[in-house]
Amino acid sequence: MATRLALAAILFTIVVAEDEPQPVNQSDCGCYLINGSVPTYYSQRMFFDFRDLEASVNVPDPLDSVTANSDASTSSDYFESEGFLGVWELQGWSRHVDHDGSTVTMVNTPNNVYIEAKDDDDDDATSDTFLTMRTKRFPKFQTAAEISSNSDYFYVSLRMLARTIGAPGAVTAMFTYRDSDELANVQESDIEILTKGRRDKIQYTNQPSYSDDGDEFPEATRNASTPGNRLWSEWMVHRMDWTPDTVIWYVDGEETANIEFQTPTDPCRVIFNAWGNGGSWSGNMSVYDEAYLQIQWIEMIYNTTDGVEASKKRSASLSVRDDDDEGCTAVCSIDERDEVGEVMLLWDSGAPRMGSWVGATWAAFFTAVALILLAW
Template sequence: MANLSLLLSIVLQVLGRVACLEQVNDRQCDCYLTNDTSKNYFTTHDFFDFRALAQYAKVPSPITDPYDSSDADETSNYFLDENWTNVWGIQRWNNSDGVDSGDVPVLLVNSPNNIYIEKNEDEDPSSETFLTMRTLRYRHYQSAAEFESISKAYHFLSVRMYARTIGAPGAVTAMFTYRNDGGARELTSVQESDLEIRTMDPPDKVQYTNQPSYNLEGYDIPQSTQNATTPKQADWTQWSVHRMDWSPKNTTWYIDGRQVASIAFQVPRDPSQVIFNAWSDGGEWSGNMTVGDAAYLQIQWIEIVYNSTGNEKTTDKRNDDMARAPLNAKRDEGCQNVCSIDDTPTTGTPVLLQGAASRISDHILGLGVAYVWIPLLLATFLI
């Protein structure tokens, strides 16, 4: 009983520290410390919340003509507001060059008509609405969806989406960073970290890659990619937090806080874009969707903490020298107020990690997973 009393005392102290973390706004944060194994610092935080946008909810009718689809208007004023347009650009490009050259079998056309706010009609909905990205197959083309960051200056980040993928086989939904300094065919100029869900795969399998995944001779590069199994009860058809952390040493992926993959091979080096898409081109990777079928990436929210460089267009208004400084220099010179988006009880709202000693002890204890290990310890003592 003495041991149990001691354990309960420790648990209460730890939970007390979590409860005392002050929720703040981003203006009160000098930088952000993530709770992954490498404890990365970032300078800037963005949060995009699609959970309560009933005034914009409307599922647009599909557009059968590929040219009309590409020229379609945005589906609601939400995508015309500067809070969206200052950060994201909805794409209209197509792959007709690849079709003409014989590289891909099906014409892919990105359309603003396939990105919209939808009412959540789940049996027990966890939100009022969500953002949907739709890809659907017509006889002569695949209508797809993509939005990219306006900035090409993200230089290391932790990006998360609370999302699910549903629909027919033959599509890919993805969240990734991307940079290409050469032409479309310049394989060696690509720097990219991918999270890809293929709807022809089992629902507990997700593909993670630091591109390119094959060489100039066309051979696969096994060390560039991992096909991971999702945690139990978190297959890609279920609402889950998908997270990608890009750091100088590796790219690491998580589902609902559990690490599922990490790749140190050919980690992107240079500033990049952030991209989300839902697509198919009828090729070997995506599969060939049946005419009339569709698949969907549905997202309740997107959250990013990141550093950026001033060498290109950037959304980071903070001092660039601080963003690229060593971690200790950041803490001493630029990070008097260190915040967390992991230890907060309210998604999208950071908490202030109070005091240097408290910050160190909290993250040694791993408070981001406190609610997992505390019940396990209690169960051990009570058996």
């Protein structure tokens, strides 16, 4: 009897194994399906890993004039590489006093974006290197840092492993953005961390959250607690799923906010920043203080305008193992995995299942044999 049970278990393991996600190369994927409260398909993926870039480490000194910051070059060759510039742009624009409540001039500079090595005394750092975005207050202005995508995306699932540290008076953020001359037509979905506030609270918003007349839209924003009231100064995975009907945010896989009101409906840029302007939102940072957004990796699965209709169709039906006329036969995941950076194949409806050596007929045969053994 023990032998028969063992054989049956082996055969059932073979059959069930076909349903377990398997690691594959990204080039083998036709589209991606996310988990979470709103499962959604996306057509493409990118991954930027800052955890092992020792050759690019360089922490530039802060620059103490507006002109020097505006004219600054990049801190290392990494930010001039084809892989980086193919997706991202370091920003260098300024915003002056009285704009949107600013009390000090804010200057974005490439000098505030750099690769930093783990400090020997930093027990919380879990990688050898990471990307740092710095904001620093000077007597007459505040320097800031911003990275923007150089293309628009139409729905994204965006993630980063990051922490925010430093003095009160800064905002660090990950968000999607579509500009407009009229406030009512701006489209933006934010994760914002305010260093003046509680360290277990994160602000999530579908902008605009107010009108030209100053009326607030409370349904546009949530001030949410982190899971377990953890501090955002600790490393955590921040995730934002922009779907056709709602935007959902997560910390370390746990949902923290879900907002349908003003979900963006048009292609948007993806932006990361660290800034302060002395205004009521960011707070007024003390002179010579600093704050930082530090990022170990960024991962994004997304649609362009070409792929959005196919992804909407798949998401609407969430058909399982069915080929469609858009050709997404190989469905992959970045959620069902053991290692960061891996891509897992959920199913491939265009290939023999159970691997290249066993097809569906053999699966049925093994199942039948297992059942006979158990009945014997």
